[in-house]
Amino acid sequence: MPIFPSFAPPSSFRLGLRAITGKSGKSVISSTVRSISTRHNPSTSCFRYSSNGAHSPLRILANRYSYNISSRRSVGTLFRFRAITEYISLPDSYEDAEGLPFRKEDLNQREVQKIFGSHITAQNANKLLRILHGRRVAGTLEDPNLRVNTAHFNDSDQAKALKYLRANIPVDEIINAGLRAEDELKYLEEQQGKENVEQQPGGTSSQDSRSSKNVKKVNVPTGKLPKPPKSDSPYGESQFDRIRAKNIAKREAEEKRLAEEQRKREEEEALKNIGTLQTQQEKPKALSPRMQKWTERASSDWKEPPKMKAWERLLPSLAMTILVCAACAAYAAMYTPPARSNRLWPDIPPAAATCLALIGINLLCWAAWKLPPLWGILNRYMIVVAATPRPLQLIGATFSHHSLSHAAMNMFMLWFFGTRLHDDVGRGNFLAIYFASGTLGFMGSLANLVLLKGLDFTTLGASGAVYGIIAAFFWLHKHDEFKLFGYPPDPMSGPQGLYFIALILGLHVLPLISKKAHNLDVASHLLGLLGGVVSADLVKKHMDDKARIRAERLKNMGTLEKSVQVKDLEKTPPASDGR
Template sequence: MRRLTMPIILSPNPLSSSRIGLRAVIRASQTYPVAALAARAISTSRPFARQSCFQYSAWGVARPCKASYIRNTQSLNPHSQLRTLFTFRAITHYIDIPNWYQDAEGLPFRREDLTQKEANRIFPSNLPAPQANLLLKIVHGRRVAGTLDDPILARNTKQFRIIDQKRALEYLREHIPVDEILMAGLRAEDELKALEEQEDAAQGVEKFQETSPEGSPTSSQEKTVEIPTGRLPRKPGSDSPYGESNFDKIRAANIAKREAEEARLEEERKLREEELAKENIGTLQTQQEQPRQISEFRKRHMERATSDLEAPPEMPAWQRLFPSIAMAGLVILGSIGFAVMYQAPPSSRRLWPDIPPAAATCLTLIATNVAVWALWKFPPAWAFMNKYMLLVAATPRPLQILGAMFSHQSFGHLFANMFFLWFFGTRVHDEIGRGNFLALYFSSGALGFAASLTHLVLWRGLVCTTLGASGGVYGLITAFFWMHKFDEFKIFGYPPDPLSGPQGLGFIGLILGVHLIPLFLRRTNNIDMASHFGGMLAGALGIDLARQYMDYKARARAERLNMGLLTTTVEEKDISLAAPVEESSSSPSKR
């Protein structure tokens, strides 16, 4: 078992194609200072943390094809961290309910209201965003106030459908934990105390009426019908005959704490208003209140690139999946055929004879990805890019399987994928050749997008889109470690000798663990896990097929060489045997 010692992860050969390729590019680009500077920057850059690979966006329902400014949607988790002047925490305890609380208005459950796209993901009836936020606030307030089962308050939510109320309650229970039983118990305690006070007050009124000469209540004592508020009047202190309890002390402390927090929030609100008046927009909320103005040029091309569909077309899942999956199958079969038929050209016919084939192949793929990323910054190209360079779950097209492999909308996403493509791609290329390398790369990308589309259509929903080269890149990474699954690696020389480093299988397990942990924890993110898993599966299977095919070709070549040597030996023996016969036949004539 051999040991590989390398900074980060290096192949056994000291001068890999990546280094030789970069040196050749630098020499060839001496006449172009900018290109030379970029090449040197790439050659000396350090790897950094893994970026998000496949990115989702939620334009798929109303606008399945959107322009290049598509950004990741915010998570629906109300506790997601936002960079604001202060952090927001939803009220989750009965004793923290503010005095201004009304059931018809509810309590805020997150810092900012839901957008329409987020509301559509919660409510199947596509409830308008303002109504959805109001319903969620009312339901959250009832959970904290302990009035979920109060029939008197139903009149405040009679305009909402029962299914929407159930979905709102399910969403809040999933994201904002509240002990509803405890809150209802505290509410019942206050209601009992209020009833006792009302009975005492009623007895006092009866005694007053008996002694009053008028014998009838004044106009101020007449009863009036009020809208149910869902809260009980609170009085500071305690009127219990047993004195002030520990619970009353805790309540008084919480009331004082809440009043101080409300005063602080009010002061910060005034400061934000002053900043806004001075046009000093610095927080996330004020930036969202005043969005950046879009030029007429970008707006015109954005409208051209936006679909007119108001909802995804109605069709069965197999009809939406079959054309794209069939396209992925054709790409895989075509890649296998290319690997079988490919013949490496001689050095005289290569475009860059001074650059190793592995470096030339990876540089071509990187240049293609960079060119497509640049097209996303060019508004006239948005219509074409949305149609063929972005995999849309609502309206998939077969050619999107190929186009999305080269498409990135953010530079961080592009740089991370291209770095690992160069780092691992050159090493895999050196070991299996160009034909097998390209077949492995395209097959991993195609299978990754087929798995991603299946996951989006059947489980995650039609509101998502995906793009990026991560499926192919993860296929190459898995193929490299699968080829060296029993070889030992060292990272920056650690662990030191005589300790052994982790094997290739260990790195594959680490990659799987990084992907599986968020799934078990049920954390929402914008990473296309299905595409990564599909690419890794294609990489492991594809490298085995490539190695078997290479072994088969090596055996066939050896057999041909052996047959050639055997034929040459037989011919030489025939010639040596025929030579004495000719001499014997010619000797009588000499005599």
Template sequence: MNTWSLGVDREGLPFAKRDLSADEVVAIFGPHISTTAANQLLRILHGRRVAGTLDDPALRVNTMVFSAEHQKRALEYLRSRVPVDEIANAGLRAEDELAALENGAAGDEGGQAEQPGSGPEYGTRLKLYRETDSKPAAKDSKPAAKESVYGPSALDAIRAQKKAQWEAELERREAERKKREEEERHGVAGPLQVADKPPVRQLSPKMQEYMRKGQSDLKEPPKMKKWQRLLPSAAFVVAVCGLCLAFAVVYRPPKRADRLFPDIPPAAATVGALMLANLIGWALWKIPPIWGFLNRHFIIVAATPRAPMMLSAVFSHVSLLHLLQNMAILWFLGVRLHDDIGRGPFLATYFASGAVGSLGMLTWAVLRNRLDLCSLGASGAVYGVGAAYFWLHRFEYFKIFGLPPPPSEGIQGLALLALAAGLNLSGYFTAARFKVDITSHLVGMVAGIVAAYLLERTRPANQQQSARATHRDSLAKAPSAAKA
């Protein structure tokens, strides 16, 4: 393959009116390829589809930098969005190659042999690859085109039109740039900025210093074996679960007179304290001088894990929306679970689910060599609390905001558990897996179900019946959710 063909192949063909955005690239290819590289790969492969050169080994030098998985995903995307008859184009390309070989053989007989694929008239009917003359031509000269027996190519006409439009656009941009530079040089005020492009706010030097100190100096993850990354955190989580189990067994609630806030129900006080702790954790992220401390101790980093992070990250939120979502679920289901099982088992379930969920996320990231991942938030603990509650009431029926309407009895707790698990599992097949820690959700649910199972095995039957009766009374008074 000649160098001109390689150059045209490297440019490729536009596959859409605009390039893919960063979010679209992540959804199609994953996070391990830049937006520019992904769009370049799509243009190259689309050009080959049109030219019929997908299987040409001489062109693979232009795609060697891309992984086989990225090339596979790019072809799947192009074939689903931009239909092209690749087989027909490959056939036309093969006919052109055969014709070039025959022309070369004819040249041999006439004493003017040329190598197949060489010569200015060698090309394809699609005219994506055409070699220039071996001698440099004048700037204004045009190579003599051999008339095709198939008539003029529609692709040539489209390409010429697009090329002319692009050259005109480049000239317009260059003229605008020169005019703008001239105005700036002579102090002429430019036009008002477009409203949909707000000016980029420059960070103050002090804020830039805080950001620099808050970041790690590591150029790459430390060289460690998988078990070296996981073992300390796993041992810490086992210890936390053991302490939670002991606390659930030995804890006895104080008398009303000994409580700090006797007028507040125990469930509301306990859940409210957890919500306050999470709110403080969110507020700490708004203090730039302590960003470095928070990055080291309140966020799980797969590349440099620390054992205490398995628990401290449970009380850490950066996004206010993330905090509000978790706290709303914790209040709605946490109070009811607390009424069912008491303060000791409730706190044990919360902390154990959060720690086990964090360990699950770390294990998943390390085993898949995703050392760039990090996670924080109370989602694992909240999912554990919700799973424990619905497991204890798995055969009972629930109505949320009066839905489903009569005559339906409602939705079983077991069905709600399956729905939550299914929604999280489906997230693994969408772009949500790059933004949401789905693994900690699922592992936290498993931890909550195990905690509820252990409670059922250890609690007396009469205590369970009394707790469920109390739960039914409290739920009947709640306007937001009621059992059928």
């Protein structure tokens, strides 16, 4: 018994691949597989340096035919030279006047002319590039004391050189400058501590300290602060020491950046600002006098829930639940379908008419929540309030929704499964299952709120009744096979109705175990499912009894008719022969 019409879904992956690659799809796939399965696939860095300068990956791919060397040879020769780009790797012999090499070979005159023009020689251009590259690594680009080494270069050439270096040699100038500033601060603190020691009794004279300080300043390499020994080992600094120092520097820089972002975020929150525009948060709009009047009428003036025992809150609603279930059973047993001429919509099938009426009532209640004058009545009878429960709330909340998405989902499921269940059991049994499941579901939800969650919660919606309809439908077809979209294909058999009930239960039990139910009223759904299963079982037994009684009546009526026909034949005189 398929729920949805069967169809064969196309392969979206194949259609998309053909649309993109055209007829060469197979070749693309095969080449991709070959590239992935290649054993020797050397990894390339983001930038590479050669005699023609440093190029980005896109430029390498665009000009790959300009290099008259094979790919294997380029891997072996072009990546041998690595320019120093990190402050932590700055050599102790570095001086600003000499700079740092930015590539393996200097630029030739033709390359210099493309960058600077013809007014500067290749020797001077390479010197300027080395000095500026060294400052980028040392974090001294903005140091005014070092401009004497580039004073004979005009500002235009310096700007062009810096643009070329930034475009071809990636250096994180901000981090390097931050590390340089930290080292300067430590150096100044150490010098201040030494001065304080020298000024103490027993120390050297002020003249000696000044002379020693001047000697130290002379001995400091230009643009480079003296580093303390990195390792106490008599064998000197190892590669592991350098790697550890580099990682520590990166971690400290990242922690400093995160702390600065956190500080700015806290300042913005303290000033009640939004984003980078520093716009002040708008205050909530004041309600109009009419809206304020309706809000006050619909709201309670209680500062806390009334003090009541749990049974005092649950007992009236429990009595209403029992009364509703009994009324539903009586209605289902006594209901007689009206004649077609007496129906409100004679041209619409009974199942569609019943479900459309329920959907219309639910949508009207959703629209009523948009009207402030009705809030007072709706708060009293159309929503289950754990603090102040009323028995009629169990029935009214079954037709009430706050959000349109919640109402639309419930109404879709009501139409999809309700029309099918209505065709199986009839209007009387269908309405009995709907109301009994919805009332029982909200009774379970109210007990859960009062006994476990608390009195600050409310609940509403037709989910309990809808889940009762779904459970009743699958319970009546618990041994029937279903196919979704034609799957599984014949001759395979589809899942039975019991599997769908188990699936729904599993989807509701898992949130309870993982405590991720959020605002989902799981208790209402589970009690609605239970009400649907029990109601469907009772309805099936009642329908079987009625069918058996009808069959026996027809059988007796047939025997009576036979006996009446025999008696009529005995009383009838024999026909005359015409004599």
